[in-house]
Amino acid sequence: MKEMFGMILVKLDSLDNKVTKNSIEIESIKSDIKIIAEVQRAHIDQNGRDYEKMITLIDNEIGLHSIFLKNVSSDVRGIEEDQKTLEREVLAIKRKIG
Numbered sequence: 001m002k003e004m005f006g007m008i009l010v011k012l013d014s015l016d017n018k019v020t021k022n023s024i025e026i027e028s029i030k031s032d033i034k035i036i037a038e039v040q041r042a043h044i045d046q047n048g049r050d051y052e053k054m055i056t057l058i059d060n061e062i063g064l065h066s067i068f069l070k071n072v073s074s075d076v077r078g079i080e081e082d083q084k085t086l087e088r089e090v091l092a093i094k095r096k097i098g
Helices: 002-097
Strands: none
Touching: none
C-alpha cells in the first residue's frame, strides 16, 4: 500500500510539474497574443492615418488641377478672342488697301 501511495505521489508530483509548465507556457502565449494584437492595432491606426493623408493630398491635387484648367481655359478663350480681333483688323486693312 505504501508503494502504491508512493507511486501515486510521484505521479501527482509529475502532473503538478506538467501543469505548472503548461500554465507558464499559456501565460507566455497570452502575452505574445497581446503583443501581436497591439502591433496589429498600431498598423491599422497608421494605415488609417496614411489613407487620410493620401485622400487629402489627392483632393488638394484635384483642386489645383481644376484651378490650372480654369486658368488655361480662360487664357485660351482670351487668345481666341484676340485672334478673332486680329483677323477682323487684317480684313479691314485688306479692304482699305484694296
